[in-house]
Amino acid sequence: MITALINIAFWASTSLTLLILLLPSQYGVSRESTKKSERQDQSQARKDRFQVLVLGDIGRSPRMQYHALSIAKKGGMVDIIGYQESDVHPDIAANPRISIVPLPSHPSFLQTSNKILFLFFGPLKVVFQLWSLWRCLAYRTEAARWLLVQNLPALCITFDALFGYYKWTPAVAEIQYSQNPPSIPTLAVASLVCFLRNTALVIDWHNFGYSILALKLGDQHPLVKISKSYETIMSRYATAHLCVTNAMARVLKEEFSVKAPILPLHDRPAEHLRPIQDDAIRLEFLLSLQETAHVRTLLGSGDVQVLVSSTSWTADEDFSVLIDALTRYSDLAVSGERKLPHILAIITGKGPQREAYLAEIASLKKAGKLQQVDIESAWLSTHDYASLLASANLGVSLHTSSSGVDLPMKVVDMFGAGLPVVGWDRFEAWPELVTEGVNGRGFGSAEQLVEHLVDLFGNPAKLAVLREGALKEGSRRWDDEWDPIAGRLFGLVDV
Known part of the structure; x- marks a missing residue:
């Protein structure tokens, strides 16, 4: 036992000595002849x-x-x-x-x-x-x-x-x-x-x-x-x-x-995330995206609301909550109980669960469960992502926070672009980012999310109030x- 400990200590000390000897000098040239000004x-x-x-x-x-x-x-x-x-x-x-x-x-x-x-x-x-x-x-x-x-x-x-x-x-x-x-x-x-x-x-x-x-x-x-x-x-x-x-x-x-x-x-938010106040510029950008090809006529007439969510498609974001909510929203819109606009949901990001969810979305579409909703996946450049946030009507955050004390940066980006947010709020740190009813709303289930979508898209004045709050929150920048x-x-x- 003692011999083994001695061997371990020997090899550990030898390895550390080699690392120190091979490590570049901390301060560059350090010889005595080095001039004081150079040092x-x-x-x-x-x-x-x-x-x-x-x-x-x-x-x-x-x-x-x-x-x-x-x-x-x-x-x-x-x-x-x-x-x-x-x-x-x-x-x-x-x-x-x-x-x-x-x-x-x-x-x-x-x-x-x-x-x-x-x-x-x-x-x-x-x-x-x-x-x-x-x-x-x-x-x-x-x-x-x-x-x-x-x-x-x-x-x-x-x-x-x-x-x-x-x-x-x-x-x-x-x-x-x-x-x-x-x-x-x-x-x-x-x-x-x-x-x-x-x-x-x-x-x-x-x-x-x-x-x-x-x-x-x-x-x-x-x-x-x-x-x-x-x-x-x-x-x-x-x-x-x-x-x-x-x-x-x-x-x-x-x-x-x-x-x-x-x-x-x-x-x-960083400096490149800025609101776009001109409706014509916002519309022009949305029409330029290939993801809007199916609803360009609706975009031009103002009969579609653009919802955007950014996700890493991982376990700490239950994307099924949004799919379920959009399916229920489509049922309500088709039933005619309330006059509701069409939704174009653009989901950005890459991750391990992406293909499985896209297959589920395709299956729902084929079954006629998303008649009043289009869901598109996109991977955009930094500039185009910023423009998308500034051109959309509502952002959605599905971040659930494994620790309860972190916050999704995607919401910060959305505020920087003046985009109001609805997000999962069942964790301690959420109020540090979103003020309920001022710049966004929280939800804890698909049922609550669809209630927010129906209320905000069915009452444009309420959505406008949240947008004003998002613009104010986003005015404080990273620097x-x-x-x-x-x-x-x-x-x-x-x-």
Whole structure:
């Protein structure tokens, strides 16, 4: 037993020594002959350098992109690190102070649709991703003063794949490892690099990984408890924390016992999300979309209401609630009990459950259950998505919040475009975002959702009141929120 412990200690210390020796210098050239002015320049350059680590596709992480843009606006140099699977925000690509450092995709030979091979290749993909992340943080980028890393629930994907809790299909097998490195070792890697390079670590909490895992395994499952313990421990190694709600800050303080500063930083819309006040411009944009081809005549006559929802097609958004509500709405409209307009529902986003839901929608349409409703799926550019929100009549959020203390950023985007919202409200943090009857309405069932649709689309004046509230709420922008909180934390904004 003693011999085994000695061997473990020897190899652990040897590995750590090698990592330290191979790690690039924290401050650049550090010889005695280095001039004082050069050392000062290097120190200043390091002070102004930031790393923003995205645990997934950069293009699908708007909050982290907004962080990078805000830092660059204040004079910082930013390396934004993550996967490049979709287009990034145009301002990110055009900003000379922001460098995109892509994480490499796993080798093609690790791709497989064989269930047995997948169980073997899955861990190899994890190892490859971790090595890629370590190499990127420690070698491919210069030492930075700050590393801002998002905390997203990627670890449930790893557990599902390794232990078979996900219902396996070849398509799911590729989704599980194509986007996100597992957050359990990722936070550890980031913490180690920050320790070795004297970089301050800031965790931006979007949600808790253990709560997402609990959706599949249950609150009492050992892996859920391990996940929560891990997040609790790792949270104590950060210099500071940002989080999306006051409720989440409370959990970090009371349940995670975090002693470092915890700064609630609510999501706010970015500059490209703006209302379109001119009805003619809104109509022109809607007519330009291929998704409106079936209702262009109705659009021109004003006899259709455009409903938009953005979803990741995952377990924490029960899309069946919206399908059920739209089916009931169509029945009411066909029955003639109330004069109700036709609905065009445009659903944006990609995700693992998308094809299954689209098949269900097609089946309902074929059966004549959606006579007064058209449901279209779309994947739009950043610019077109912003224009769609500004041109629609109502937004719908199906985000259920696994933790109860996070908020859907899609609602923030909708407010930025002046779009009123109806959303699932059965969680603690909802009132931090939506004021009932002022800028939106909440629901807790398909029955309540269809009541809102009938009431708002059947009474345009009520919908207009919510739109005014959405315009007011959306007038507070991202930089208004970011500057006094994150800007001060990073020393980029004067106190």
